[in-house]
Amino acid sequence: MIGGTWRYFLYLYGLLIDILRVCDESNRLSASGINRTQFPLQYLGRWYFLAAAAAPGTEALDIFTIMDNAxxxxxxxxEREKLYFRAAIRVKDGSCVPRKWIYIFTDRSIELRTEGHPDRITELFSTNCHHCIILKEREKNNSRLLLYARSSQLEEEFMEEFKNKSKCQGFKDILVIPQQQEYCHFEE
Structure with a gap:
């Protein structure tokens, strides 16, 4: 009887802590870690899309559920205020989907706009992973976090950091990109 009561108490205590959990500062997203003297040069080159997070009940992750890798x-x-993005996306059915878009930024800002999507705001955030970047995209009623890394494989501690930062932002739906198929080749 005492054992059952004790387990019940611990269960309720765990729920209460989870509900009242206040994220410590180390789990908060911060744009202050971005090297503005190097921006955007430190983001040029090859990146792998590894995970996304959004608030439960939204459609913000739907577009990524068909991906195997990217x-x-x-x-x-x-034009110094533009960054060109090219993507080679492997869809779960095995096909490759190329994508291109342009991010527009202004001096002294790390906020990006997507050409053709004037309502979409993209912010860059630092992470303890020095070869990673977290983007926060906001558009109309949707908001999501995106994790990219210089390598297709990421140490578990950094994936856990992303998951913790996501939860602290209220993004409890987390999608890890499967990466089970071969990556597509870029068409030149």
Whole structure:
């Protein structure tokens, strides 16, 4: 009887802590860690899309559920306020889907706008993983976090950090990209 009561108490205590949990500062997203003197040069090159997070009950992750993997190349434009993104996306059915878009940024800002999507705001956030980046996309009623890394494989501690930061932002639906198939090749 005492054992059952004790287990019940611990269960309720755990629920209460989870509900009242206040994220400590180390789990908060911060744009202050971005090296503004190097921005955007430190983001050029090859990246792998590894995970996404959104608030429960939204459709913010639906577009990513068909992906098996995705590799991106970021290039600077001759127009200094633009970054060109190219993606080679492997869909779960095995097909490859190329994508291209342009991010527009202004001096002294790390906020990005997507050309053709004036309502979408993308913010860059630092992480303890020095070869990773977290993007927060906001558009109309949807908001989501996206995790990218320079390598297709990420140490578990950094994936856990992403999951913790996501939960602290209220993004409890987390989708890890499966990466079970071969990556698509970029078409030049």
């Amino acid at each position: 590799e991106f190349v970021v290039r600077e434009s001759s």
